[in-house]
Amino acid sequence: MTAEEDSAGASFHGVTDWHDIDWHAANQNVRRLQARIVQATKEKRWSKVKVLQRLLTHSFSGKVLAVRRVTENQGKNTPGVDKVTWNTPQKKLNAVYSLRQRDYHPQPLRRVFIPKKSGQKRGLGILAMKCRAMQALYLLALDPIAETTADPNSYGFRPGRSTADAIAQCFGMLARQDSPQWILEGDIKSCFDKISHEWLLAHIPMEKAMLKKWLKAGYRDRGVLYPTKEGTPQGGCISPVIANMTLDGLETRLQEAFPQEVKRKDGRYASKVHLIRFADDFVITGRSKEQLENEVKPLVEQFMRERGLQLSPEKTVITHIEEGFDFLGQNIRKYKTGKRYKLLIKPSQKNIHTFLEKIRAIVKANKALSAGKLIRKLNPLIRGWALYHQHVVSKETFTTIDDVIHRLVRQWTKRRHPQKADAWTAKKYFKTVGENKWVFYGTIEEQTHYLTDAAHIPIKRHIKIRGEANPYDPTWENYYEKRLDVKMVDTHKGKQWLIHLWKEQGGLCPICHQKITKITGWHSHHILWRSKGGPDTKDNRVLLHPTCHQQVHSQEITVTKPPPLTKKGVRKA
Numbered sequence: 001m002t003a004e005e006d007s008a009g010a011s012f013h014g015v016t017d018w019h020d021i022d023w024h025a026a027n028q029n030v031r032r033l034q035a036r037i038v039q040a041t042k043e044k045r046w047s048k049v050k051v052l053q054r055l056l057t058h059s060f061s062g063k064v065l066a067v068r069r070v071t072e073n074q075g076k077n078t079p080g081v082d083k084v085t086w087n088t089p090q091k092k093l094n095a096v097y098s099l100r101q102r103d104y105h106p107q108p109l110r111r112v113f114i115p116k117k118s119g120q121k122r123g124l125g126i127l128a129m130k131c132r133a134m135q136a137l138y139l140l141a142l143d144p145i146a147e148t149t150a151d152p153n154s155y156g157f158r159p160g161r162s163t164a165d166a167i168a169q170c171f172g173m174l175a176r177q178d179s180p181q182w183i184l185e186g187d188i189k190s191c192f193d194k195i196s197h198e199w200l201l202a203h204i205p206m207e208k209a210m211l212k213k214w215l216k217a218g219y220r221d222r223g224v225l226y227p228t229k230e231g232t233p234q235g236g237c238i239s240p241v242i243a244n245m246t247l248d249g250l251e252t253r254l255q256e257a258f259p260q261e262v263k264r265k266d267g268r269y270a271s272k273v274h275l276i277r278f279a280d281d282f283v284i285t286g287r288s289k290e291q292l293e294n295e296v297k298p299l300v301e302q303f304m305r306e307r308g309l310q311l312s313p314e315k316t317v318i319t320h321i322e323e324g325f326d327f328l329g330q331n332i333r334k335y336k337t338g339k340r341y342k343l344l345i346k347p348s349q350k351n352i353h354t355f356l357e358k359i360r361a362i363v364k365a366n367k368a369l370s371a372g373k374l375i376r377k378l379n380p381l382i383r384g385w386a387l388y389h390q391h392v393v394s395k396e397t398f399t400t401i402d403d404v405i406h407r408l409v410r411q412w413t414k415r416r417h418p419q420k421a422d423a424w425t426a427k428k429y430f431k432t433v434g435e436n437k438w439v440f441y442g443t444i445e446e447q448t449h450y451l452t453d454a455a456h457i458p459i460k461r462h463i464k465i466r467g468e469a470n471p472y473d474p475t476w477e478n479y480y481e482k483r484l485d486v487k488m489v490d491t492h493k494g495k496q497w498l499i500h501l502w503k504e505q506g507g508l509c510p511i512c513h514q515k516i517t518k519i520t521g522w523h524s525h526h527i528l529w530r531s532k533g534g535p536d537t538k539d540n541r542v543l544l545h546p547t548c549h550q551q552v553h554s555q556e557i558t559v560t561k562p563p564p565l566t567k568k569g570v571r572k573a
Contacts, residue, residue, distance in 0.1 A: 015060075015093070016093075017089065017093070018089035018090070018092045018093045019089060021064050023064075023068075024528075024533070024535075025061070026060075026061035026064050026065055026533075027061075027065070027533030027534070027535065028528070028532055028533035028534075029059060029061035029062075029533070030056065030059070030061050030062055030065055030140055030533060031472075031530070031531055031532050031533035031534075032532060032533065033052055033055055033056045033059070033062075033141075034056070034140065034141075034143075034144040034472045035144075035472060035473065035474050035531055035532070036052050037049055037052045037053065037056070037141065037144040037145060037472070038144045038145075038147075038148050038470060038472045038473045039473075040052060041144070041145050041148040041149065042148060046205070049145065049205065052141075053141040053142075053205075053206065053207070054207075056140055056141040057101070057137055057138055057140070057141050057207070060096070062137050062140050062141075063096045063099045063133075063137060064096050065136075065140065066099065066133045066134070066136035066137035066140065067086070067092050067095045067096050067099070067133050067136075068092075069133075069136045069237075070086075070129060070132040070133045070136055071086050071087075071092055071095075071129075075126075075132075078126060079110075079126075079128070079129070080107060080109070080110050080126050080127050080128030080129065080131065080132075081107050081108060081109070081110045081128060081220050082107055082128045082129075084128065084129055084130075085129060086129050095129070095130065095133060098130065099130070099133055099134060099137055101207070101209070101210060104130075104134060104210075104213070105213070106128075106131045106134070106213050106214055106217040107127075107128045107130075107131060107217070108217050108218045108219050108220045108225055108226075109125030109126060109127055109217065109218070109219040109220065109234055109235050110125070110126040110127075110219070110220060111123055111124070111125060111126075111219045111220060111221040111226075112124050112126060123219075124234075124235065125219050125234035125235035126235055127235045127236050131214075131217075131236065132236055132237070134210070135214070135233065135236035135237055135238040136236075136237055136238075138206055138207065138210060138238060139237055139238045139241060141206065142204075142205070142206050142238065142241060142242075143159075143241055143472070144472040145205050146158075146241050146244060146245050146248075147159070147470045147471065147472055147473075148470055148472070148473070149245070149248060150244065150245075150248050151247075151248045151249070151250065151251035151252070151275070151277065152251065152467025152468055153166075153169055153251055153274070153275055153276050153277060153467060154244060154247070154248060154251070154277045154278075155169075155276075155277065155278045156240075156244070156277070156278035156279030156280075156281070157240035157241065157243075157244055157279055158244065159471045160465060160469065160471050160480065160483070161465055163278060163328040163329070163388075164391050164462040164464075165462070165464050165465050166276055166277075166278045166327075166328055167327070167328060167330055167332075167345060167391065167392065167462075168391070168462050168463075168464035169276045169464060170276055170283070170327065170332055170345070171332075171343060171345060172464070173274045173276065173285055174285065174321060174332065174334070174343050175343040177340060177341065179285075179321075179343075180272040180273075180274070180285035180286055180287055180321075181287070181288075181320060181321050181322075182285065182286045182287070182288055182289050182291070182292055182318060182319070182320055182321070183283050183284070183285055183286070183292075183318070183319050183320075183321060183325055184283065184284040184285075184286065184292045184296060184297060184300075184316070184317075184318050185283055185315075185316065185317050185318075185319060185325055185327070186281075186282045186283065186284065186300065186311060186316055187281075187311060187312040187315035187316050188280045188304065188309055188310070188311060188312070189309070189310050189311070189312045191243060191247075191280035191309060192231055192232050192234070192239065192243055192280070193230065193231040194230055194231060194308055194309055194310075195230065195231055195232055195242075195243065195246050195307055195308055195309060196230060196307055196308025196309075197212075197215045197216075197229065197230060197231075198308075199246070199306065199307045199308060200215065200232070200242065200246070201215070203245075203246075204242055204245060204246075211233075214233035214236075214238075215228065215231075215232075215233060216228065217233070219234070230308060232246075240279065243279065243280065244279070246307050246309075247277065247280065247282075247307075249303070250275060250277070250282075250300065250303050251275045251277075253299065253303060254273050254274075254275055254284065254296070254299065255271065255273075257273075257295075257299055258271050258272070258273035258295075258296070259271060272285060272286055272287035272291075273285060273286055273287075273291075273296060276327075278328055281327070281328065283325070283327055284296055284300070289318050289320075292318050293318060297311075297316070297318075321333065321334045321343070322334050322335075322336075322341070326348040326350060326351075329347065329348055329351040329388065329389070330345050330346065330347060330348055330351070330389075330392055331345070331346050331347070331348040331349070332345050333346075344393050345392040345393060346392060346393050346394060346397060347389045347392065347394050347397050352397065352401070355381075355385050355401070356401070356404055356405075358381065359378065359381065359382075359404075359405055359408065360408060362374075362377055362378060362381075363378075363408045363409065363411075363412050367412070367415055367416065370442055370443075370444070371413075371429055371440070371441065371442025371443075372441075372442030372443045372444035372447075372448075372449045373442070373444060374409075374412070374442065375440065375441070375442050375449045375450070375451050376444065376449060378405070378451060378452075379449075379451065379452045382401075382405070382451075382452045382453075382454055383452050383457070385401075385454070386398060386401075386452075386454040386457035387457060390457050390458065390459055390460055391459075391460060391461065391462035392459075393459075394459065395455070395459055398453075398454035398455040398457065399454075399455050401454045402453050402454050402455050405451070406438065406440070409429075409440045409451065410425075413425040413428075413429045426438075429441065429442070433450060436453070439451065460490065463483075463486065465483070466479070471530075471531070472531065473531065474529065474531040474532070476531075477526075477529050477530065477531050477553065478549070478550075478553045480530065481523060481524060481525060481526060481530075481549075482523065484524055484536070485522075485523055485524050497538055497541070498524075498543075500538060501524070501538065501541060501542065501543050502516065502543060504561075504562070505542065505543060505562050506562070508562070509522075509543070509544050509545045509548055510542055510544070510559060510560070510561075510562050511544055511545070511548035511551065511552065511557070511559070512545060512548055514545070516543055516544075516545065520545055520546075521545065521546050522543045522544065522545065522546070523543070523544050523545075523546050523549040524541050524542075524543060524544075525541065525542050525543070525544045525549055525552060525559060526540050526541060527540050527541070527542060527559050527560065527561065528540055539561070542559055542561060542562075544559070
């Protein structure tokens with residue numbers, strides 16, 4: 001079935017059960033249309049883009065994927081103002097049929113308030129299920145454009161990008177001896193809440209009538225309906241993408257205003273002005289404080305004004321690299337070593353303090369918990385925090401963190417047993433594991449659990465994503481597969497997948513039928529390309545030799561899974 005047939009409603013007939021939906025075909029149809037949207041966007045054929053977007057948003061495939069997204073995420077059981085959830089297969093299928101633009105009227109958001117770190121409260125909008133699904137549907141058609149036109153050094157709320165990429169770019173821009181020495185730390189006042197509706201309607205490439213409905217939906221708080229006159233559509237999955245598209249273009253404007261302005265030691269000319277952005281957090285480098293204050297900052301302020309935004313005068317500051325600055329939980333600073341300066345990126349003191357306060361609160365609030373259950377609460381936090389910082393200079397920090405947490409659990413054991421001697425609590429709660437002494441442990445249902453040490457998380461260099469990489473463009477398929485290979489090696493789950501695939505294939509490459517070893521190397525290949533709708537599952541992956549993998553992509557060779565092995569290690573016919 002083609003995407004055009006799909007959009008015409010061919011699939012609506014015959015599907016009477018949610019579990020009868022062909023998800024493989026649905027993903028293929030959507031990915032095929034998204035790839036065509038990317039191509040039309042690159043060619044600036046905007047009328048063609050509109051046609052393809054309409055095909056996607058009116059397609060059965062797009063609608064079932066949108067409903068699936070909102071009924072499988074964490075908020076699936078949280079209703080909007082209408083108190084409706086889609087928690088049965090029949091309700092989900094009925095929802096698919098209900099996603100029509102002509103009779104769609106978005107309901108106002110249900111407003112709730114959650115506490116912020118500052119002690120104040122932040123308003124959060126909860127959409128009705130149908131509004132969430134409509135946003136998910138239109139996001140399928142908007143995100144390929146956003147990824148094709150995005151600033152290369154924008155890293156927030158984009159598929160395949162992370163804070164680690166933004167920090168790696170900071171290192172690349174600031175580590176050299178002749179790198180820029182001054183940094184403008186930008187802070188936008190209430191970015192998501194203040195973007196001009198007029199600007200959005202004029203510049204966001206999507207169905208204007210639909211966007212206008214979302215922008216004007218308003219919100220309901222304690223029974224009172226409040227209109228919205230500015231800001232992105234709140235509470236849904238499309239809001240971060242629209243906000244990103246609003247801020248895209250700043251990098252290009254800076255490049256045009258400050259082209260190759262200085263000669264480097266290697267004889268090449270380069271600009272000292274560079275933007276690194278993660279959502280609405282950004283930094284801009286410059287050759288001097290005066291350049292940033294008198295030339296760069298006015299340009300940024302004008303760019304923001306056009307969009308109804310403004311910089312915070314108090315929080316937008318200019319800093320020298322030797323003083324250092326905090327960005328995305330890291331501190332970035334140059335230290336003098338002899339006659340030269342060395343850039344070091346470490347976990348920021350604020351980030352460390354926030355993390356330890358969270359650990360202290362958990363330990364203090366769970367005096368009556370067993371050691372095993374306390375460890376089960378702490379380990380995900382310790383491991384997650386350490387993994388976030390494992391790409392920077394954090395080994396010493398990890399050791400310090402472990403010392404503090406060790407003191408906290410020692411105090412916890414003493415509070416539980418105030419009448420017992422230290423030797424007794426030491427014997428009950430601590431043991432030697434390998435070369436590690438004083439490891440805090442406990443049991444849950446006769447299974448032993450050990451407290452994770454942050455220092456045991458290895459420090460690994462992060463390979464930054466290429467700025468122009470696009471997950472919706474089939475020409476980048478091989479690149480993203482190689483990045484997934486790195487992720488497989490670096491994570492516990494990934495290593496398990498590797499072992500499974502290698503054993504499943506009998507250690508052989510299905511293209512040349514020769515052994516895959518550490519010496520030959522390997523690449524993980526998606527049998528049905530992800531850009532064509534293939535899932536990222538073990539069933540859709542095979543291991544190939546690197547050369548065989550290149551051959552598969554260059555010649556578009558069809559790869560199939562090898563037959564399963566019998567218990568005796570012989571392949572089934």
